[in-house]
Amino acid sequence: MKATIRSVAKLAGVAPSTVSHYLNQTAPLSAATAKNVEQAIAALNYRVNLGARNLRLRKTNSIGVVIPNITSPFFGEIAAVMENKLWERGFQTLLCISERSPERELSQVAHLVSRQVDGILLVYCSQKSRVAETLKNISVPIVFVDRRVPDQYSICTDNFLGGRLAARHLATLGHRVIGLLCGEPSVENVAERIEGFKLELQRFGLEVPEAYRAKGRQDLQLGLRITDLLQLEPRPTAIFATNDIVAIGAWRKLVESGFRIPRDISIMGFDDIAISRFLVPPLTTVAQPYREIGGKAVEMLVDLVQAGETATPAEKSVILAPTLKVRGSTAPLKKGGVDGKAIDGRLPERTKAVSPPKSKRPTSKGASRPLKS
Amino acid sequence: MKATIRSVAKLAGVAPSTVSHYLNQTAPLSAATAKNVEQAIAALNYRVNLGARNLRLRKTNSIGVVIPNITSPFFGEIAAVMENKLWERGFQTLLCISERSPERELSQVAHLVSRQVDGILLVYCSQKSRVAETLKNISVPIVFVDRRVPDQYSICTDNFLGGRLAARHLATLGHRVIGLLCGEPSVENVAERIEGFKLELQRFGLEVPEAYRAKGRQDLQLGLRITDLLQLEPRPTAIFATNDIVAIGAWRKLVESGFRIPRDISIMGFDDIAISRFLVPPLTTVAQPYREIGGKAVEMLVDLVQAGETATPAEKSVILAPTLKVRGSTAPLKKGGVDGKAIDGRLPERTKAVSPPKSKRPTSKGASRPLKS
DNA sequence: AACCACATTGAAATCGCTTTCATCGTTGAA
DNA sequence: TTCAACGATGAAAGCGATTTCAATGTGGTT
Numbered sequence: 055m056k057a058t059i060r061s062v063a064k065l066a067g068v069a070p071s072t073v074s075h076y077l078n079q080t081a082p083l084s085a086a087t088a089k090n091v092e093q094a095i096a097a098l099n100y101r102v103n104l105g106a107r108n109l110r111l112r113k114t115n116s117i118g119v120v121i122p123n124i125t126s127p128f129f130g131e132i133a134a135v136m137e138n139k140l141w142e143r144g145f146q147t148l149l150c151i152s153e154r155s156p157e158r159e160l161s162q163v164a165h166l167v168s169r170q171v172d173g174i175l176l177v178y179c180s181q182k183s184r185v186a187e188t189l190k191n192i193s194v195p196i197v198f199v200d201r202r203v204p205d206q207y208s209i210c211t212d213n214f215l216g217g218r219l220a221a222r223h224l225a226t227l228g229h230r231v232i233g234l235l236c237g238e239p240s241v242e243n244v245a246e247r248i249e250g251f252k253l254e255l256q257r258f259g260l261e262v263p264e265a266y267r268a269k270g271r272q273d274l275q276l277g278l279r280i281t282d283l284l285q286l287e288p289r290p291t292a293i294f295a296t297n298d299i300v301a302i303g304a305w306r307k308l309v310e311s312g313f314r315i316p317r318d319i320s321i322m323g324f325d326d327i328a329i330s331r332f333l334v335p336p337l338t339t340v341a342q343p344y345r346e347i348g349g350k351a352v353e354m355l356v357d358l359v360q361a362g363e364t365a366t367p368a369e370k371s372v373i374l375a376p377t378l379k380v381r382g383s384t385a386p387l388k389k390g391g392v393d394g395k396a397i398d399g400r401l402p403e404r405t406k407a408v409s410p411p412k413s414k415r416p417t418s419k420g421a422s423r424p425l426k427s
Numbered sequence: 428m429k430a431t432i433r434s435v436a437k438l439a440g441v442a443p444s445t446v447s448h449y450l451n452q453t454a455p456l457s458a459a460t461a462k463n464v465e466q467a468i469a470a471l472n473y474r475v476n477l478g479a480r481n482l483r484l485r486k487t488n489s490i491g492v493v494i495p496n497i498t499s500p501f502f503g504e505i506a507a508v509m510e511n512k513l514w515e516r517g518f519q520t521l522l523c524i525s526e527r528s529p530e531r532e533l534s535q536v537a538h539l540v541s542r543q544v545d546g547i548l549l550v551y552c553s554q555k556s557r558v559a560e561t562l563k564n565i566s567v568p569i570v571f572v573d574r575r576v577p578d579q580y581s582i583c584t585d586n587f588l589g590g591r592l593a594a595r596h597l598a599t600l601g602h603r604v605i606g607l608l609c610g611e612p613s614v615e616n617v618a619e620r621i622e623g624f625k626l627e628l629q630r631f632g633l634e635v636p637e638a639y640r641a642k643g644r645q646d647l648q649l650g651l652r653i654t655d656l657l658q659l660e661p662r663p664t665a666i667f668a669t670n671d672i673v674a675i676g677a678w679r680k681l682v683e684s685g686f687r688i689p690r691d692i693s694i695m696g697f698d699d700i701a702i703s704r705f706l707v708p709p710l711t712t713v714a715q716p717y718r719e720i721g722g723k724a725v726e727m728l729v730d731l732v733q734a735g736e737t738a739t740p741a742e743k744s745v746i747l748a749p750t751l752k753v754r755g756s757t758a759p760l761k762k763g764g765v766d767g768k769a770i771d772g773r774l775p776e777r778t779k780a781v782s783p784p785k786s787k788r789p790t791s792k793g794a795s796r797p798l799k800s
Numbered sequence: 801a802a803c804c805a806c807a808t809t810g811a812a813a814t815c816g817c818t819t820t821c822a823t824c825g826t827t828g829a830a
Numbered sequence: 831t832t833c834a835a836c837g838a839t840g841a842a843a844g845c846g847a848t849t850t851c852a853a854t855g856t857g858g859t860t
Contacts, residue, residue, distance in 0.1 A: 070838040104542045106816035130503045149522040169477045206567050309707040334682040442810040479846035
């Protein structure tokens with residue numbers, strides 16, 4: 055039978071309240087009793103029952119974390135940062151993986167509330183509207199992570215800016231025919247990256263025709279779809295993938311097909327996950343401020359929890375700027391291409407696969423010619 | 428103010444116990460009262476306070492998971508599998524990341540016990556002895572994951588066998604001069620892989636001299652240390668890294684230095700993490716049965732929790748067999764080398780870096796010549 | 801009419817802890 | 831000597847649930 059505060063008290067010959075006072079230093083004890091209690095605790099190997107304490111205190115010192123998954127490097131990193139920060143601040147992390155299932159996510163949030171968590175860190179996968187609606191009558195403070203939610207506590211990278219940085223980089227290098235590997239646009243973050251990318255491209259008088267975009271769930275598999283883009287005429291000289299994982303998937307096909315990066319084709323990603331630096335050449339990418347995202351989210355939430363009703367911070371929705379990491383996988387376009395006609399149209403020498411551009415040329419004259427300046 | 432069972436009872440005009448009966452279907456209610464209660468619950472948006480229930484029931488339906496980190500693909504995968512399985516089984520996961528700190532690990536376990544978790548899944552980073560000792564007087568069921576602990580509930584890959592598989596593969600391909608990139612041997616899993624590797628190699632009359640081993644913490648950085656091995660004479664024709672991450676780190680240096688894999692050098696890893704399949708060529712590796720490890724661990728623990736004192740399963744320590752995944756990064760030795768002399772000693776053509784073998788030849792004559800058959 | 805069985809409902813104890821506030825010496829000052 | 835002040839301790843209430851068991855009402859039997 056587990057030791058309780060009562061059993062300790064009995065052994066020490068004092069009242070339970072005295073033991074409690076000893077534990078919490080909430081009243082001065084004579085040296086003698088203190089010693090007695092101490093010994094009794096040691097003898098029984100007593101540990102306070104936090105469940106009971108929490109019930110009494112109406113505070114659990116625990117925070118629920120709901121996240122689509124933790125195996126993807128990006129989310130994994132975020133989750134790790136948050137757990138660490140929470141532990142430092144004295145909070146226990148209740149981890150919930152939604153596996154991108156809105157139903158599951160919702161029931162997890164409900165469950166966490168039932169468990170009386172002091173707050174919730176949520177990387178939602180549902181539609182924004184739905185989340186907002188169901189969370190309306192929840193009394194627990196919530197901070198949205200990696201999601202932009204106006205008027206709510208939220209913290210997120212400026213994906214739009216990230217998209218622009220990518221576009222500017224590629225355009226500045228002289229690329230005119232650019233392919234896109236993008237996640238589902240229903241994911242807001244992806245949509246914003248694309249949006250930013252397109253917008254900045256326009257400034258250079260460029261665009262990415264529909265045919266030059268491969269869409270799908272953001273994972274390694276999606277990267278493989280790059281083969282579709284490679285068959286296009288003119289062939290893209292640069293690829294922007296909406297995250298690094300996708301870029302790495304594409305990388306594989308590229309190298310297998312005999313392309314040399316960046317000589318034959320430039321490629322860049324988004325996120326800056328750990329392995330990206332370790333590719334050869336290392337992957338150019340738009341880096342998200344992982345630590346800041348996770349760290350700030352926790353701080354925000356903890357402040358919220360500790361503030362109680364009082365003192366609401368000024369800015370609720372924080373947006374962090376990403377940074378461009380120029381590395382080896384992108385290079386200036388060889389012998390400046392003009393007029394939307396790709397030079398160097400031939401496949402690179404050691405090419406194996408990638409069926410050679412069949413006679414079916416795209417009808418659109420100059421599919422990606424510069425827009426009206 | 429949050430709704431309690433009492434407030435619901437009052438609104439419904441019944442006693443709290445009746446509401447409880449309604450919630451838990453522990454007594455039959457007349458249709459009328461049931462409806463009343465139901466409406467009151469809906470009206471107040473009442474959700475049971477699991478903290479209070481748990482206190483009363485002396486069961487929290489929560490499991491503590493302590494793991495060195497979740498950002499490494501291997502642990503991340505395991506953690507994800509466990510969380511999923513636990514959620515399915517109705518348990519909340521309390522995640523604790525020890526960050527490879529034994530102190531932290533211990534205090535986390537203690538904390539979890541204080542929180543009255545029903546059980547603990549532990550991937551310990553302390554020394555085995557120390558863990559065993561401090562956990563001796565803990566009353567909560569524990570299952571050790573990815574660690575072999577005789578006489579305790581534990582589940583682990585057969586690392587020794589894994590090492591042997593790797594050695595046999597490389598030896599069979601004809602490699603005679605083999606380099607090792609190994610994690611710290613103080614980590615038992617690593618030690619066992621090495622042990623198995625050495626043993627199997629001996630069967631082929633081979634050995635790996637001390638100079639051909641680079642040691643360090645198992646991460647991307649360690650892989651870079653392969654440069655040390657490349658300067659050896661004779662140069663190794665194959666590399667075994669004790670996990671995939673390390674192999675990938677080495678991969679980078681290798682390719683940067685102009686080596687072609689597997690033409691110029693073979694390399695293999697351990698774990699079979701997701702990206703390994705996506706390298707070009709894909710990485711040969713010894714695959715750990717992730718899902719089985721995580722899944723079985725959860726099942727074992729849940730059984731333990733639910734069995735209570737009764738019925739202890741026969742086998743406490745489960746060992747799972749890894750499988751060899753032969754992929755593209757290993758190949759037969761070109762023109763069989765004999766006598767411990769590496770043929771093809773020259774650097775591959777397009778070599779850039781890797782300072783050429785300076786005149787200082789290793790004194791040991793035939794450092795890795797075949798052992799007595 | 802008296803009695804009993806059965807179906808509902810609720811009073812009260814309890815889980816393990818915190819916290820208020822009263823109590824009970826002691827002690828120093830008047 | 832008396833009293834106020836103080837330091838140390840403990841009795842009891844309460845956090846929000848569950849669960850036992852008694853109480854109540856109903857209807858069917860004899």
